[in-house]
Amino acid sequence: MKTEEERKEALLGVLRKRQIYNCVECGKCSSVCPIGQINESFYPRIIMRKALHENPDLMDDGLLWSCLNCGRCDEICDLDVHFYELIQDLRAECRNWGGYAIYPPHNGGPHAWMKMMASSGINQNRFDWINSDLKIQTTGDVLYFVGCLPYYDNFFEKLKPDTLSIATSTIKILNKLGIEPAIMKNERCCGHDLLWGGDVEEYQKLAQINMEEIKKTKAKKVITSCAECYHTLKTEYPKIVGNLEVEVVHISEFLSENLANIKLKKLDKNVSFQDPCRLGRLSGIYDEPRNIIKAIDGVELHEMQGNRASGVCCGTSGWLSCGTYSKQIQTARLKEAKATGADLLITSCPKCQIHFKCALSDRKMEEDSIIEIQDLTTLVSRCLT
Template sequence: MLEKYKQAVTVCSRCGMCIVGENGYICPVQQHSGGFDPSVARGRNQIARAILEGRLKYSDELMESTFTCLGCDNCHEQCGRVDPRTGEKLIDEGKITRALRVDLVKAGYGPPEPLKAVDANMEKVHNPFGEPEGRRSAWAAGLNLPVRGDTVYFAGCYAAYRNPKIARATVAVLQKGGVNVAYLGENEWCCGVPELWDGNAPLSEEVIQHNVEALKAAGAKRVVTSCAGCFHALKSDYPEIIGKLPFEVVHSSEVIADLIASGKITLDTEVATTFTYHDPCHLGRYEKVYEPPRAILKSIKGAKFVEMPRNKNNAWCCGGGSVVAVAFPDLARDIADDRVQEAKGTEAEAIVSACPLCENGLTQSARKAKMEVYDLSVVVANAMGMHV
């Protein structure tokens, strides 16, 4: 698979723009590991080039190093290497890292043990946690959501199994705004993000095929996700892997911002809290959705919004990306601590994110720092006077 990126790794000029940028250090892993060049894009590109040129062989140590990448895309964001004719960036580091992982696994190296368990769960019950399939739709009990409809809510595994408040809040807000929401129930499988990142290409394709078929069968014209990871996977990875989709994919923050702008919902229950917003990498850098979540937070009655120094395209990752939270939980925690400390340095009392994975990763660190972390959908529901 790496062969596909031969030109990209060859044109990497080893300049080091993937280490420091306008907002300081760029790579959270470089800052929380030994800091050697393999943790940053220029190093990984050199490694990939050496492998493709037959100068380097795969090893367990290389596998471990490659799997620490968060896929946060900050290096890609900062890299100025573009095709001068088109302006297109030439080096997509996230894809190169994924390809390297696929080839490592194919060669018999990895994935790290915790991810093997994730894959086994996925094969068996179609979620990374190993939870019974039958429990996936427990959060929707009593909501009587149809299984078919123009707009299908794709809850994702974190909201379904770990933080059902997010799913309930999203659906409640959308319904209040007049959006009829359908839900696949147990026919929704994990979006495939863990497999896209853990080197298990065949399993990711199987999952993607299933979800697309299920969404087609449900008559979906628009799929709404409240998870940034699911959103990017469905919106960008799916079509790249299996071709054009017959439905549109949007993030709940985009829909909610539209509902507010069109006056269909108002956030008029006073919430006297100062919020800051953590941009999930897969929503921000990958899909360039920066303004809708901010517009929502700014429209809450009584609330105040402040930015962290590193925001939007320069945002620091929560530490949980690309299955690092599963494979290297200590590393993920250290990086989450950074982010929470950055939030703590503002006058914010609470961090809001628009991704259950980010919320989960930041919560433990925030507890130590005596800060609150909320998902955007839950904040919106509260600001509409709904308690989910």
């Protein structure tokens, strides 16, 4: 336990770093916050007020862990106050004196394996899912960064999220484009969840190890199929390791550039698209996945009311909080997707897929929100000739 002064000092450090004094408490952030719409005790504006009053209680506030870091507030703020980044720093400070998410979902299991990866001496068995149809190599110009997909399929066995199909589809697509991607046997978790969970030290270890591993493959381009990996590698890694010397692209970016080189067969489907926060608002990639969907003959894209920058988060982020509010966000989002007339919801983040599938596995789910979920890569690989 630190003294009151030390806590205040730490808080002030964060506040100065994030320039929150721009805030005029207009409350626009609260008006769009997806959690604030349901949970009456969580409003970004209230947290901002506590911050402006330099109230050290903020550090112990359990609500700190409710934020989804979805960036809706950032999008609407005219005054350049980055609320979700403030939350990130406050969580890191909170961790410094032993605080933690009060109710980490899944009993904190995902964080456990992520932290286990932060040691350098491990030798993973990540290739179980690779079959002879997939052409891969250990070094090469193009690297495919798989992410935690092999772990999700094991840990959420009961839920059957089938996230590994994202990896196999991605490799199939790349093979079709004539690329044999390199994949790393000892790739680590990108550290996204630890970073947003305030475990900065462990995150930095993961980032260092990953960069070393990437260097070993002599890759010039890193392709990710996960929106969170993409954002973390592209935007967060340079903050600690400096210039990456590799280009990071999301599979949707890469594919939309190469659409001319790939032939897709017809598929009659009405689909809708869920913008992952890390790909959309945090990285500004809106058009590429839509271009790909539109390129498939017969597939009709029905936009939900909240799309692109006003898209709603899938309800949970970083395995830090999940509860009745998350569930309500998910249900509303699924209902919205179904109401467009679509029978398939496309996303390009495995986490969105897991969270929506979890909501769909509930016993009391109503008929008007039951819709199939698929990743963009899976959809494309279905249409490969």
